[in-house]
Amino acid sequence: MNIPRLLVVDDDAELRQMLTQFLQQNGCIALPATNEADIQKHLAAGRIDLILLDVMLGDENGVEICARLREEQSVPIIMVSALSADSDRMAGYAVGADDYIVKPFNTELLLARIRAVLARARRTSSLAHRRQKAIYQFAGWAYDSKRNEVVSPEGYQVSLSQRETMLLQAFLANARIPLTRQEIAVALDVTGEGDKTSDAEGRAIDVLVGRLRAKIENDPKKPDMLRTERGVGYVFAVDVVAEDD
Amino acid sequence: MNIPRLLVVDDDAELRQMLTQFLQQNGCIALPATNEADIQKHLAAGRIDLILLDVMLGDENGVEICARLREEQSVPIIMVSALSADSDRMAGYAVGADDYIVKPFNTELLLARIRAVLARARRTSSLAHRRQKAIYQFAGWAYDSKRNEVVSPEGYQVSLSQRETMLLQAFLANARIPLTRQEIAVALDVTGEGDKTSDAEGRAIDVLVGRLRAKIENDPKKPDMLRTERGVGYVFAVDVVAEDD
């Protein structure tokens, strides 16, 4: 198992220093950050397993930052705050924080919660770091990722374009989980370079989904597997069996 | 979007009753349990999205149960306890609890944390143990939650919109229990992000009910199943049988 990489976001230099040091001593890689721009930089630069986010960041607001991060990332976030009022905690949870810790906190407790969140993320980890399986089967279909072939239940071979293949892979890896256009765009943008929003804004995703439907749905007009979740995105609504090679 | 199914584990009958009722009123399906055997039974019987686990269970110990569950299941667990000492919380997190709530707790906060954990699980979960009741039968009708199809007694297939489906699910989960508009609005807004009152204030619910009636009632003018409870809300006045897949 890899050493966890944490991002410590706090505008109080002393506390930040203390926290990073403490975490380093406890087997983590702790990177300091002071504002949203910092966070984005780190996220772009490399893997971050968890963000420790202070709610009060001078002129920025941790809750808002958390909400924005959630829109595009699924990196776990623990909010840290001096505010213990229920309404504050609820605000934290509402924007998708994974946990909420009130200052001053017992450092051991902090570690325990970090471990809990990391363990959960690992247990359920999604798109990114998952071992590549070779053959996927779903609803009679088979997709061989090695040969990049798709075979229908009747035995016909269907050829998918590169883009369609990537889309199918994204769905196979997230069977039964609704994906937003935003998420799909990110999944399709493997380089991580391009402007992730560009795809999601237009209708490119819709059209692409339509094209995939045309190839793998029995009746593309009434999608059975690749369903629309209005106002959300799309779900691959079948069970997928993945086999090692 | 499915209605979350929670398991409320507590040996105090009164508290258990209060909790399940509160959760039902807030758009969840809440199932009561008193001990580990109960939990195992429910897990084996059908889909459970989250377990609310009291730490003190008479002669059993919630922390140990949690640890055992963690070994084989990845179902999210929120521990509930009267103990607030840091060491106790750490014990909870150490065995893999997703959250830890101290009694007495604000019920709104409880809801917020349940939503947070559910949202997290939904975002990332990929494991396939979403074994759920697949088919509901009522008054000759059948609703297949897997294919999301409704079939009339005569065998005609009826297609419901997403919203209508959610409404039907809410009624199926609360057959014979009158639901207020407020409760229905909450059930339709499982994510809890939107303003829950918005739906209930206007006539949106009424219109939606009308549309569902138009599709599943024999004579929509004289509703047989989906009855109006004047001054209260609506009741689904038929018995519902749920079958495993």
Added chain:
DNA sequence: TCCCTATGTAACACTGTGCAACAGAATCAA
């Protein structure tokens, strides 16, 4: 009976989605 309130619902407006048609980019064959 009248009156007031709750409910039913048609009509409308707004938004999200499906998709055909088009155009530029990429790939391939010769």
Added chain:
DNA sequence: TTGATTCTGTTGCACAGTGTTACATAGGGA
């Protein structure tokens, strides 16, 4: 290189899903 073919994003339009509004109607008490 040229021309054909395939891939892929964009655009525009039709339509479906859903909430709102306005008005009709039903219930129930005085």
